[in-house]
Amino acid sequence: MWYAYLLLLFSAFAGRSGSLSAWDECVFMGEEEKNSLYEDGDVVIGGLFPLHYSPVYSHSTYETKPSPNVYNYFSARALRWIQTMTFAVKEINKRRDLLPQLKLGFHIRDSCDDIPVSLRASLLLVNGQPERDPRRTVSPVIIGDAGSGVSMALLRSLGSFHIPLVSYFASCSCLSDQGQFPTFMRTMPSDAFQIRALARLVSYFGWTWVGLIGVESDYAHFAIQLFLQESVQYGVCAAYTHFYPVSLTQAALDELLNVSASSKVIINFSGESEMQGILREVRRWNITGLQWIASEAWATATLLWARFGDLLKGTLGFAIRRADVIPGLKQHLTSLKPSNIYHSAFLTEYWEETFNCRLNGSVNSHFHGISNNLERLPCKGTENLDDVYSPYSDVTQLRVSYNVYKAVYLVAHALQDMNNCKVGQGPFLDSTCADPKNFKPWQVRQIPGYILFLS
Known part of the structure; x- marks a missing residue:
């Protein structure tokens, strides 16, 4: 029987231009990917952002072509992060004191907070689609992704090619392991600092019986493990630890709320989308009196507070550093x-x-x-962003946006250091320098200014 499969496989190859030679070049398999933001430059920085999230899962029969992915939500907040990246790139291009001889570009794609989608998008960033659009410049460095689990998956794939990944929101302490993830860095603090603070916070209020829950992910597993280790010295006991799936089915929600009944104080390590589903169910069950302790991933998610403010009264947590203002960003967003x-x-x-x-x-x-x-x-043409509230144009809480802004400048300063390199004093073999307009991705990591951002 095996020879039938072999013949079928050969036929599949032979059916493409009649020979195997068509496979000698890198060719993107599947439908053309058009949804992205692209602006050309001497160096095009890649970007991955979770513009859509909470996938609607459908059962695949493996007999027909799967339908395109569908997602429950569109994130105006993530669009602000995207626009912050485009703003930072354009701002740098206008400056005369930073990369005056080099133009930056960007290529931004939706990661959907979904590992398969992120991997596909990342490969499009670093490979492009040369058979369909040879004019596009590939990205030697990527800013992204938001989630720790997604970032880890990207690193295990892109790391083999030494593609640097600069995350603006991935906080898992596991990513600090430079042995496993030598091409990773971030403008986001490691969870290790947050966990110490949370353990002290719980101890300060005298809460010794605490429930620990988290979305099924490396981010939550490492965070809860760290909290259990750190909280022992304060006499804090875990009432339970419970991990729930990313796709919160009714059965998963029922199990979660039944488990959570044994503690009034609950620490939840998840993102905004999972917390939305949990709070919606808490409201349906008419559960009150819970003391939520937020992880940084949802502590400042304005959409949650707008929809579930009555359930979140008294919630405590630690937010990441906020920028008072990024001059010009508000105008860029509302333009x-x-x-x-x-x-x-x-x-x-x-x-x-x-x-x-x-x-x-x-x-x-x-x-x-x-x-x-x-x-x-149809739109009337009189719509104005100044007339509506949206997390997109809200610049009062520039936390993750500020991290994105810093990530772009991190790359820009690394390129500036590369540009300032003097022949005979460079960091590469025989003290040579790299060409900032034509360098290898691994060479970025050797720049002194860039190394300072390793975590």
Whole structure:
């Protein structure tokens, strides 16, 4: 029987241009990926952001081609992070004291907070689609991703090619292991600092019986393990530890709330999307009097407080450092107009979600809360971002956005140091220097200014 499979495999190869030679080059398999933000430059920085999240899982029969992924939510907050990256790149390009002889570009894709999607997007960033668009410059460094688990998966794949990954929100202490992840760095503090603070916080209020829950991920597993080790010295006992799946089914929610009944104080290590599902169920069960302790991943998620403020009263947690202001960012965010966003699926989707209307010639293929985008009435042309509140344009809590901003400048200063290198004093073999317009990804890590950001 095996020879039948061999013949089938040979036929598959032979069916492509009649020979195996077509496989000698890197060719992207699958449908063309068009949803991205791209601006060319001498160096194009890649970006991965969870613009969509909470996937709607469907059962695959493996007999027909799977339908495109569908997600429950669109994150206006993540779009602000994306726009902060484009703002930082454009700001650097205008400066005369930083990379005056070099233009930065960007190539940004949606990671959907989903490992398979992130891996696919990352390979498109570093390989491109040369058979379809040879003009696009590939990215030698990527800013992303937000989640620790996703970042870890990317590192295990891209690390073999020495592609640097600079995360703006991945906090897992496990990522500090430079032996496993030598190409990783971040502008986000390690969880190790947060966990020590949380253990002291619980001890300060005299809470000795605490429930520990977290989404099934490396982030939550390492965080809870660290908390258990750190809290022992304060006499704090874990009432239970419970991990729930990313896709919160009704059965998973029922199990979680039944387990949680044995403690009034609960520390939850998860993201914003998982916490939304939990709080929605807490409200349905009419559970009150819970003392939530937030991890940094959802402590400042304004959407949660807007929807579930009554359930979150008294919640404690530690937020990451906030920037008072990033000059010019607010104007950049609110400068969107239908005339300059119609070509971008990301920006078009945000506009249509915010104003619940449909732009003429819309390239948006996502819709939430409706069965079809055609159900929406056409936009009137009078919509104005200044007339509505959105996490996208809210610059009062620039925490993750500030991390994204710093990540772009991290790369820019590394390139500046590369540009300032003097022949005979460089960090490479025979004291040579790298060309900032044509360097290898691994060479970025050898730049002194860049090494300072390793965590």
